[in-house]
Each structure stands twice: as structure tokens, then as C-alpha cells.
Amino acid sequence: MTIEIPTVEKTQRPERIDIGDGLVMRWSTGKDANNIAECMSVAFKWSGIGVPPVAEDEEPVPNEWVKAGVIRLMSGNCPVMSEFDYAVVENTLAKDGQNPIVACISLHGVPGYYGEKVSMLYGKPEAVSSHPDYRSKGLVRRLFHELIHPASAARGDVIQIIPGIPHFYRQFGYEYAIGLRSSRFIEDLYTRLPDLLSKDAISPASLAAEPFTLRVPTLEDIPYLCKLSTREAQKSQVQVGLEYQESYWRYTIHDIIVNQSSTFDSPRITRIIVDAKSGRDCGLVMGANAPRRALYMFTLEDGYHYREALYPVVRQFVLAGDVPSVWEAKQAADKKKESKDSKESDREDEQTKKDDEVTKNDDKDNDAPAAKEGQTHATTSTADSNSTSATATADDGEKPPAPKPLRLILGLDHPVTKLLESKSIADNHNIRLFTRIPSYANFILKVAPSLEHRLAQSPLAGITATLQFDFFRKVEGSAGKGLEVVVKDGHIISARDDFVPPTPEDLMLAARARKALAKAEDRVDNKKPTVFMIQFAPLTFTRLLVGDLSVDEMIYFYTEASIAGGDDAKLMLETLFPKTKEQFQSDIFWW
Structure with missing residues (x-):
């Protein structure tokens, strides 16, 4: 980067x-x-x-x-x-x-x-x-x-994104553009994955024999988490996404947990995958249990196979979501201690009452036999000693409560998604982020290294050309009604939003001036610049910039869209702004 x-x-x-x-x-x-x-x-x-x-x-x-x-x-x-x-x-x-x-x-x-x-x-x-x-x-x-x-x-x-109320943010200059990673979900884990959470599969002996186990990461594991959460480690091909940095992992595995203040304060579930045989860390799984159970990340190091790790990892991930959080465990322990202290206090009060009663009786009957040293006149009730035997035990044959559905937000090409494709259902919601790029010129200049890299890998490597965009009019969320990008020898040397698309008369006069200059210099007019002229409706260029639509789809969906300049013009747009299968690799909710 x-x-x-x-x-x-x-x-x-x-x-x-x-x-x-x-x-x-x-x-x-x-x-x-x-x-x-x-x-x-x-x-x-x-x-x-x-x-x-x-x-x-x-x-x-x-x-x-x-x-x-x-x-x-x-x-x-x-x-x-x-x-x-x-x-x-x-x-x-x-x-x-x-x-x-x-x-x-x-x-x-x-x-x-x-x-x-x-x-x-x-x-x-x-x-x-x-x-x-x-x-x-x-x-x-x-x-x-x-x-x-x-x-x-x-x-x-140079870009803002936001999920939220349908249509609402369009009034502030946002356009639906960046698509969220597609997901699939398994509605009933017992029915769709009968072996995943069966009684035999989650018995202590079976869990102890798992080929892969999960462990809770510590702050010392942050470099490893960063290493396994890169786009390359996840084998992702998306062009727009998040970078999981040290600050994210510190917040996710430590700060949220130690500062949890209510049962609604739900942290992420992050676990390091361990090769049980060698004891070696070999992967990462991350997701959430609230507001819905979801897998955002499942990464294995090279040399390990997803088909072998799938069930052990998912099984333990699901079970981890059902374990009380650190805060809930502390609250339960405090409540238990409070109850115990209360019972002890009640017993002490009862004992005091009985002692007082005995004292009164002693005062009335001085002939009563004295208590032996270390002995009281009252006996302790046996009710508390029997309380544990009154606790109901779970019926071994009873099925535990059905777990929450599991949503796979891993990308359509992820090995886990592929392995569970026949057992899961596609989430067909067409979810896109509201996206605002207030200055196309600033955005182009910011991402120029990636655009130049794409050009260098294409048949247009080394091209010199000017791209002139006509957006018809300036609207809320845009810096101008046009955009001009100058490319020289495959490098973007300038971009500006104040470009005003020339009229046909302007083009005619420019051609006359160019020819007159060539004639005055006694040379052939063979230096006509390469200019690609593109028309897109206001704000719709955003969808091409982030890989949401292809050039052909832009032309198909938006009647006013057009490209002039021959085959190279269309190829250049397709090279600079290719449509991607998945737009945003993300765990977008940081709250």
C-alpha cells in the first residue's frame, strides 16, 4: 500500500x-x-x-x-x-x-x-x-x-460511506454504490447440519478429541491476528474493503470485553484456531453472536484444509457464542455471592433469635443443665445441606434449545461458503452502502497508484490520453458538472472538477486552431490529441469507480450514458474501473 x-x-x-x-x-x-x-x-x-x-x-x-x-x-x-x-x-x-x-x-x-x-x-x-x-x-x-x-x-x-434508512441519505449527496459482501445463512443448524451439534459431537470426550481447537486470543496475539486478517491471507479478490489493524484487534479482543457494562454490550467472538496435534496456531475465526450470529472471518494458514477444519471450528464457534460473556459471568458470580451472604446473614439472624429465646428460657429455669464448652443450645437446620440435591438435573435425552441461525458473511468464493452451499440459503437482499464522493478529481488523485497499476497490467500500458466526463449538471454531493483526467505515458498527471464540457462549436473552433497552428509551422497536422468523451448522469459515476457496475451495465441502466473515442475509450474505462464480484469486505458495524 x-x-x-x-x-x-x-x-x-x-x-x-x-x-x-x-x-x-x-x-x-x-x-x-x-x-x-x-x-x-x-x-x-x-x-x-x-x-x-x-x-x-x-x-x-x-x-x-x-x-x-x-x-x-x-x-x-x-x-x-x-x-x-x-x-x-x-x-x-x-x-x-x-x-x-x-x-x-x-x-x-x-x-x-x-x-x-x-x-x-x-x-x-x-x-x-x-x-x-x-x-x-x-x-x-x-x-x-x-x-x-x-x-x-x-x-x-475523499469518500464517505453509510448504511441506513432506505433512500434517506440521497438528499445529502449519497448514491447507492458500494455493495456489501454477499452472505448465506443456515436457518436450523440441527436440521441442516445434524452432526454439528449432536449430543455425541459436543460431549466432553468428543470435544477433547477435536483435531482443531479454539483459544481466546490475548494482547500478545495481535500481530498474529493482523497477519491473518489481511486481504491476501483471506484470499479475497475484492477491490474495496477494510484493513484490520492493531487498533481494531485491541479494541475487539480486549477493550470491549474489559469495559462491558451490560448484557446488551455484545463483543465480537474472536478465536485463534489451534492444530490440536501439534499445538500450533494455524488460523483465525471471527464473528458475532448479537444482534445475530455471523461469521465474518475464517482464515487458515497454508498447509491446512478447510474441509477438515470446518466442522470442528464452526461447532466450537457456535458453542462459544452460548457461553456467558465475561461481564455476565461476573454478574452471576456477584449475584451468587450476594445470595450466599444474604443466606448467611439470615442464618445468623435466626441463630441470634434462637439464642435469645434460649437465654430467656434459662432465665426462667435456672435448674436447666448448662451447655458444654463450645456447644450451643440451638441446632443448625439441615435444609441448606440438602439444597444441592434438590437441584433439577437436565434430562440427558432432551435436546438443548435450538441455536440461533448462522450467517456466513465470508464471500461467495470463500471455501467455507462453498463447502456449506448446499446446506445454506442465499441472502438475496441487495444491500449497498450509501456512498458519497464529493470530488471525483480528489478521489482519482488519491487512488492513482491503484489505477496506474491496473493500466500497467493491461493492453493500454503506457497510454497517453485525456478523459473528459460530462455529468450534465452540478448536484448536491458533487464538486462540478464535469471532470477531466489527464494520463501521460500510463501515469495520471492531473484531474480537475471544474472542467466544463465543450460544445460542438467549441470542438470545431479548437480543431481549426490546431490545424492553423500546424499550417503556420509548416507541418502536417498529425498530433491530434487522444480524447475520450464520456457522459454519465450525476453521481452515477460513483458506481463505476467502486466496481459496482460494469461499463456495459452503466450504458444499459442509464440511457444518457455514452462513450466516444473508439474501442480504446471503452477499454480504458473497463481497465481503470473493473466490476468486482464483491465490493466491500467488511465488518462495517464498529459499534
């Missing part, structure tokens, strides 16, 4: 904008965490994300899963944002007990790559909400235009 990724700054941003009626737009501090989380939980209470379903005539409570996620984002150790990266609208007239935060958007900086030669930061607005009482007032629009987008641009982001 040739471009260093900027780091997420962790300093207070100064902007503070009074927008009237007591409302102020500003950037967050750590003190806002609970109020932002509360605003988000109320805004998302109808979403159903991460929480149990409610009856159709029942109003849901604020979303605790979303609330826990926001607290993580604002913790100060999230790798993609700091506690200062939430743009908020504050109601400065809020009364005591009223939440002053009424709208908010966080800005993430997600490390990723474009092609084989460029690393860069993807700007990612995320966790967007406004309180129901403050909707349709343009607050989110103003946060985007006056805080989020300027801050992203100032950091050097």
Missing part, C-alpha cells in the same frame, strides 16, 4: 453554531455520552435491532442494544472515533430531567483500501438519530452539511 492512513484525532472540536430556538450545534465531549446514548435508544426503539420482538399492540422500550453501542463509541478507546466525534444538536433550554441532546451523528474514520496499491480512511457517518419530537426540522441535514462533511473533508477523506 502506498498511502498512509490518517489517524483519528482525539481533541475537542471548536465549532459551536447557534441555530435558534435555544438549539446549538456543536461537537461532543465525554460528558455527553449518556445523553447521546439515551437519545439514540429512544430514536431506535421501533427498529427492533438487537432486542427481543414485542407484540404488535405493545410499544417497545428504548433500545438497550443501541444504547450500549453508543456508550462503546464514546468510551474514548474506540479505534474509529473519539468521544469528541459526535456532532450534536443541544437544546440549551432543556429543563431538569430533560435530555438536552435532540439530534446527533457520529463521524468514524474507517481504515480501508482501494485496489492493490492504496490504503485510505473511509469517512463514515454513523449512529444517526433525532428525537421524535424534533424530526422534520432539518436538524440532521444541518449536522451533515455544517459539521460532518466539513470535518471529514478537513481530515482528508
Whole structure:
């Protein structure tokens, strides 16, 4: 990779904008965490994300899963944002007990790559909400235009991505473009994979005999996790995706876990695969158990076979998701200790009462025999000693509760996806990220090393040509109505957004001037520049840039699309911007 990724700054941003009626737009501090989380939980209470379903005539409570996620984002150790990266609208007239935060958007900086030669930061607005009482007032629009987008641009982001409400973000200059990695899911693990979680397969003896085992990684394992999570290690061919860096793994395997504060605070499940025979680390599996069980990564080192590791690894991954988290285990232990202390206290109180009663009786009957040294007059109940025998034992023949469906988000060509293809169902949702490239020229210059690499590997190696794009008009989310990219000897030497497509008369006059110059210099006019003229509807070029559509599909789907300049013109676009089978290799939810 040739471009260093900027780091997420962790300093207070100064902007503070009074927008009237007591409302102020500003950037967050750590003190806002609970109020932002509360605003988000109320805004998302109808979403159903991460929480149990409610009856159709029942109003849901604020979303605790979303609330826990926001607290993580604002913790100060999230790798993609700091506690200062939430743009908020504050109601400065809020009364005591009223939440002053009424709208908010966080800005993430997600490390990723474009092609084989460029690393860069993807700007990612995320966790967007406004309180129901403050909707349709343009607050989110103003946060985007006056805080989020300027801050992203100032950091050097040339692209923003966001999942979210259908159609909603188009009004802010976003276009559906980057497609998420395709997935398949296994709805009923008992039916589809009968050997996976059978009684015999998960018995202690069987688990002890697994050829591959899983272990919980430590901070010392981070270099190994980084090594096995690269695009090359995952054998991925995608052109747009995430880079899993040290900060991601530290956050995922340590910070989230040690800072977990509720049962809704669900960390990733990350395990290192171990060759049981040799004891050697040989792979990585990573996924989540909430809000849904999913596999994001399954990587083996060279020399190991997926068909041999598949069932042992998936079996133990599924079982790991059913084990209480560190926080849940601690809560259970504290509750048990509290119960034990309470029982002991109750017994002590009962003993005191009995001793008092005995003392009263002794006072009434001085002739009663004295207790021997070390002996009390009261006897301890045997109820507690028998309590363990009253505990019901599980019926060995009873099937355990059905596990959650398992979603395979590994890519269609991943060996595990292929091995389980007949046992899984395709997720046919056409999911794409809203994508915003505010300046095509800046984007082209940023990713030039990858574009030049593609040219160098093609029949057009060493070409000199000018690409002139006509987008018809400037719209929200674009820097101009045209784009000009100059390529010399296979290298991109300039790109500009202020290009104004020439009229036919302009082209005629330019040709006359060129011929007149040649005549004045007494030479043949044989230096006509190579110019490729392309027309695309506003913002649709984004889909070609990220590999979402092919050139032929662009021409087919958009009637105004056209390419002039002969076969080389079309070949050059296909070379620079090839359609990819999978667009985004990602675990996009960092919260």
C-alpha cells in the first residue's frame, strides 16, 4: 500500500453554531455520552435491532442494544472515533430531567483500501438519530452539511460511506454504490447440519478429541491476528474493503470485553484456531453472536484444509457464542455471592433469635443443665445441606434449545461458503452502502497508484490520453458538472472538477486552431490529441469507480450514458474501473 492512513484525532472540536430556538450545534465531549446514548435508544426503539420482538399492540422500550453501542463509541478507546466525534444538536433550554441532546451523528474514520496499491480512511457517518419530537426540522441535514462533511473533508477523506434508512441519505449527496459482501445463512443448524451439534459431537470426550481447537486470543496475539486478517491471507479478490489493524484487534479482543457494562454490550467472538496435534496456531475465526450470529472471518494458514477444519471450528464457534460473556459471568458470580451472604446473614439472624429465646428460657429455669464448652443450645437446620440435591438435573435425552441461525458473511468464493452451499440459503437482499464522493478529481488523485497499476497490467500500458466526463449538471454531493483526467505515458498527471464540457462549436473552433497552428509551422497536422468523451448522469459515476457496475451495465441502466473515442475509450474505462464480484469486505458495524 502506498498511502498512509490518517489517524483519528482525539481533541475537542471548536465549532459551536447557534441555530435558534435555544438549539446549538456543536461537537461532543465525554460528558455527553449518556445523553447521546439515551437519545439514540429512544430514536431506535421501533427498529427492533438487537432486542427481543414485542407484540404488535405493545410499544417497545428504548433500545438497550443501541444504547450500549453508543456508550462503546464514546468510551474514548474506540479505534474509529473519539468521544469528541459526535456532532450534536443541544437544546440549551432543556429543563431538569430533560435530555438536552435532540439530534446527533457520529463521524468514524474507517481504515480501508482501494485496489492493490492504496490504503485510505473511509469517512463514515454513523449512529444517526433525532428525537421524535424534533424530526422534520432539518436538524440532521444541518449536522451533515455544517459539521460532518466539513470535518471529514478537513481530515482528508475523499469518500464517505453509510448504511441506513432506505433512500434517506440521497438528499445529502449519497448514491447507492458500494455493495456489501454477499452472505448465506443456515436457518436450523440441527436440521441442516445434524452432526454439528449432536449430543455425541459436543460431549466432553468428543470435544477433547477435536483435531482443531479454539483459544481466546490475548494482547500478545495481535500481530498474529493482523497477519491473518489481511486481504491476501483471506484470499479475497475484492477491490474495496477494510484493513484490520492493531487498533481494531485491541479494541475487539480486549477493550470491549474489559469495559462491558451490560448484557446488551455484545463483543465480537474472536478465536485463534489451534492444530490440536501439534499445538500450533494455524488460523483465525471471527464473528458475532448479537444482534445475530455471523461469521465474518475464517482464515487458515497454508498447509491446512478447510474441509477438515470446518466442522470442528464452526461447532466450537457456535458453542462459544452460548457461553456467558465475561461481564455476565461476573454478574452471576456477584449475584451468587450476594445470595450466599444474604443466606448467611439470615442464618445468623435466626441463630441470634434462637439464642435469645434460649437465654430467656434459662432465665426462667435456672435448674436447666448448662451447655458444654463450645456447644450451643440451638441446632443448625439441615435444609441448606440438602439444597444441592434438590437441584433439577437436565434430562440427558432432551435436546438443548435450538441455536440461533448462522450467517456466513465470508464471500461467495470463500471455501467455507462453498463447502456449506448446499446446506445454506442465499441472502438475496441487495444491500449497498450509501456512498458519497464529493470530488471525483480528489478521489482519482488519491487512488492513482491503484489505477496506474491496473493500466500497467493491461493492453493500454503506457497510454497517453485525456478523459473528459460530462455529468450534465452540478448536484448536491458533487464538486462540478464535469471532470477531466489527464494520463501521460500510463501515469495520471492531473484531474480537475471544474472542467466544463465543450460544445460542438467549441470542438470545431479548437480543431481549426490546431490545424492553423500546424499550417503556420509548416507541418502536417498529425498530433491530434487522444480524447475520450464520456457522459454519465450525476453521481452515477460513483458506481463505476467502486466496481459496482460494469461499463456495459452503466450504458444499459442509464440511457444518457455514452462513450466516444473508439474501442480504446471503452477499454480504458473497463481497465481503470473493473466490476468486482464483491465490493466491500467488511465488518462495517464498529459499534
